[in-house]
Amino acid sequence: MLKKITSLSLALLMTATMALSLVSCSGTRESTNTDYKLTENIADGAILHCFDWDFETITNSLEDIAAAGYSTIQTSPINECLVGEDGGMQLYGDGKWYYHYQPTDYKIGNYQLGTRDEFKEMCEKADELGIKVIVDVVPNHTTPTTSKLGEGLLDAVGGIGNLYHLNNDKDISDYGNRLQCTTYKMGGLPDINTENKAYQDYFIDYLNDCIACGADGFRYDAAKHIGLPDDPTETEGVKNNFWTRVLEEVDDADRIFHYGEVLQGNNDRVGDYIDTIGACTASSYGESLRNAIIKGYVDTAFVDDMKVGDKAGVVTWVESHDNYINDGNFMAMDNEQVVLAWAIIAARELGTPLFFSRPYGSSVDSQWGTMNRIGASGDYTYKDKSVVAVNFFRNAMMGETEYLSNPDADSTAIQICRGDKGAVIVTTTDKLEGGFDTDLADGTYTDRVDNETVYTVKDGKLNFSEPIDEYTVVVLYNEGYTQYATPATVKISDDVSCLYDTDTVSVELISENAKSATYSINDGEETEYNSGDTIEINSQDATDGAVTLTLRGESNAGQKTYMKYYFTKTSEDGIVESRIIEKGDSFTFEKPDSWGDTIYAYIYADGAEDAPWPGQEMTSEGDNKYSYEVDIDWIDAYVIFSDGNTQYPGENEQGLELVTNGEYTVG
Numbered sequence: 001m002l003k004k005i006t007s008l009s010l011a012l013l014m015t016a017t018m019a020l021s022l023v024s025c026s027g028t029r030e031s032t033n034t035d036y037k038l039t040e041n042i043a044d045g046a047i048l049h050c051f052d053w054d055f056e057t058i059t060n061s062l063e064d065i066a067a068a069g070y071s072t073i074q075t076s077p078i079n080e081c082l083v084g085e086d087g088g089m090q091l092y093g094d095g096k097w098y099y100h101y102q103p104t105d106y107k108i109g110n111y112q113l114g115t116r117d118e119f120k121e122m123c124e125k126a127d128e129l130g131i132k133v134i135v136d137v138v139p140n141h142t143t144p145t146t147s148k149l150g151e152g153l154l155d156a157v158g159g160i161g162n163l164y165h166l167n168n169d170k171d172i173s174d175y176g177n178r179l180q181c182t183t184y185k186m187g188g189l190p191d192i193n194t195e196n197k198a199y200q201d202y203f204i205d206y207l208n209d210c211i212a213c214g215a216d217g218f219r220y221d222a223a224k225h226i227g228l229p230d231d232p233t234e235t236e237g238v239k240n241n242f243w244t245r246v247l248e249e250v251d252d253a254d255r256i257f258h259y260g261e262v263l264q265g266n267n268d269r270v271g272d273y274i275d276t277i278g279a280c281t282a283s284s285y286g287e288s289l290r291n292a293i294i295k296g297y298v299d300t301a302f303v304d305d306m307k308v309g310d311k312a313g314v315v316t317w318v319e320s321h322d323n324y325i326n327d328g329n330f331m332a333m334d335n336e337q338v339v340l341a342w343a344i345i346a347a348r349e350l351g352t353p354l355f356f357s358r359p360y361g362s363s364v365d366s367q368w369g370t371m372n373r374i375g376a377s378g379d380y381t382y383k384d385k386s387v388v389a390v391n392f393f394r395n396a397m398m399g400e401t402e403y404l405s406n407p408d409a410d411s412t413a414i415q416i417c418r419g420d421k422g423a424v425i426v427t428t429t430d431k432l433e434g435g436f437d438t439d440l441a442d443g444t445y446t447d448r449v450d451n452e453t454v455y456t457v458k459d460g461k462l463n464f465s466e467p468i469d470e471y472t473v474v475v476l477y478n479e480g481y482t483q484y485a486t487p488a489t490v491k492i493s494d495d496v497s498c499l500y501d502t503d504t505v506s507v508e509l510i511s512e513n514a515k516s517a518t519y520s521i522n523d524g525e526e527t528e529y530n531s532g533d534t535i536e537i538n539s540q541d542a543t544d545g546a547v548t549l550t551l552r553g554e555s556n557a558g559q560k561t562y563m564k565y566y567f568t569k570t571s572e573d574g575i576v577e578s579r580i581i582e583k584g585d586s587f588t589f590e591k592p593d594s595w596g597d598t599i600y601a602y603i604y605a606d607g608a609e610d611a612p613w614p615g616q617e618m619t620s621e622g623d624n625k626y627s628y629e630v631d632i633d634w635i636d637a638y639v640i641f642s643d644g645n646t647q648y649p650g651e652n653e654q655g656l657e658l659v660t661n662g663e664y665t666v667g
Helices: 002-021 055-067 097-101 116-128 151-157 178-183 197-213 242-249 270-277 283-295 321-326 335-347 385-396
Strands: 047-049 072-075 079-081 103-108 132-137 217-220 257-260 314-317 352-356 402-405 413-418 422-427 435-437 443-446 454-458 461-463 473-477 489-492 504-512 516-521 534-538 547-554 560-569 586-590 600-605 619-622 625-629 638-642 663-665
Touching: 055 072, 055 116, 055 560, 079 097, 103 116, 103 151, 103 197, 116 132, 116 197, 132 197, 151 197, 197 242, 242 270, 257 270, 283 314, 283 321, 283 335, 335 352, 335 385, 335 413, 335 422, 335 473, 385 422, 385 473, 443 473, 489 547, 489 560, 504 516, 504 547, 516 534, 534 547
Parallel strands: 047 072, 047 352, 072 132, 132 217, 217 257, 314 352, 586 663
Antiparallel strands: 079 103, 402 413, 413 422, 422 473, 435 461, 443 454, 454 461, 489 504, 504 534, 516 547, 547 560, 586 625, 600 638, 619 625
């Protein structure tokens, strides 16, 4: 009996000790719950676009992603692709992010993201955590460097002569012309004959291999350049049946999530693509939302309309990689504004929101960030506390009807109510004071962003004692709320750049909410560290041009976190500046004597062009010199000069970097 009593007493003592260990210094009990309630269906939850993260990085970040409330991740294209610039791994510079959008074959694995086995391992870990996987696929075009096309692809279609459309040598001059849009060359990328049954078979095999490895859905790049069933064809009797076959014949067709990238514009047929594929991007809505946040004008009439008619199947975004890079949105919106816009789309009932992970350390002054590295994790904004709170709000509000309103008719703020169970409030340029009408049920609510501020609702009016500051997100709900364990964070000090021009760089290591934290250099021995410790990175330790620093941590609840940094010594200050040429800026070209007298400048950037080939006619200044004044802003653009027959640089060569007041000659 004594032994049993002693054991019981010991058990009670241990229980009491454990309970005390879960109480923070503030007296708030710390949760140990890491069973994150993510949505079963992709369309119901939020998607994290892991832009240019490699498979290893995603695998090691999945616990962080689950803790941030994302039910799905989207990879960059995983197909074999052009190895550009000798395999350079910068997002932009010595390497380019867009090479994986230049397929050489439809097999899993490339030098930028990793191997097929690594992809499969990533999918298996995601499945364990309840996270779905969307693969970005590129069925419309290949690399323009056709000498690098894989034998498997060419053999499958019966040779390169069968791979492309008949008019593939022509550039699109009229996007409103559906035959041009679906069969002509886009941005210099050869247009695949997607009506070719042999190609369709080969591509479906690729999708099925992705599914066999664990993929749950696909994002179709350049979907509007692949014909719909009733679009014209270049050859009589040929059927536009790519979409029909792909959607119906892939394995597990009833559970696979498909959506198409349709950048809206002239005769884009976005409604028909939604009806055919099931979902498409709402690119015009993204533009409208960005403008609303930038201007501080979030009137419901402006914010509510998704600009796809009455169609329900839309993937919404604040920004995509296309407009972040090509339209210069990195200069127009900072991370704080991105969070505000995200809170709106993620809180809404309509649409499936996709969060674009910007490059690590990026800012309005630095498009490619302070690491500029393919494969690395993006900026930490994807797990900002406001973003996380809204993500879990979304998961808890499934099935609840949305209602948008401007508090007290103040168009600088918006309230998204979901039934009477929850509400998200977003302010922009002004504070909210006093109180305002709401659909929330009467009761007391705690803001789930800070888990401190208390709001009350009585007789349909939301009341609060302190003003809601400008540029703030408030998340209110009780039913369905779960308090999860606080994840650990491991990182380097925010003021440290991974691009440096000295022999060594001093790095402060940070850990938060971690019972343990370690670092390793070049994947060597793991060493424990305390937050605030400083280490030295030596450029002489570089392998393949970079020194890697891997940080790992574990929270009190056992949740693991990870971050890998690539330190690259550069010849200058380390920051890769974007080349910006503004409307009204000009440049000149001196032509060879052997060229004709009519000279064109073809200006292009990633996925955009000033005019179809051969470009815009330049102005003769005499003595073989020609000038041109740009009529729009360009970021990191290139230029090719021609007389309509001869061009410089040559065919399939990259253009010259476009700079303000540039003086160009052949040679």
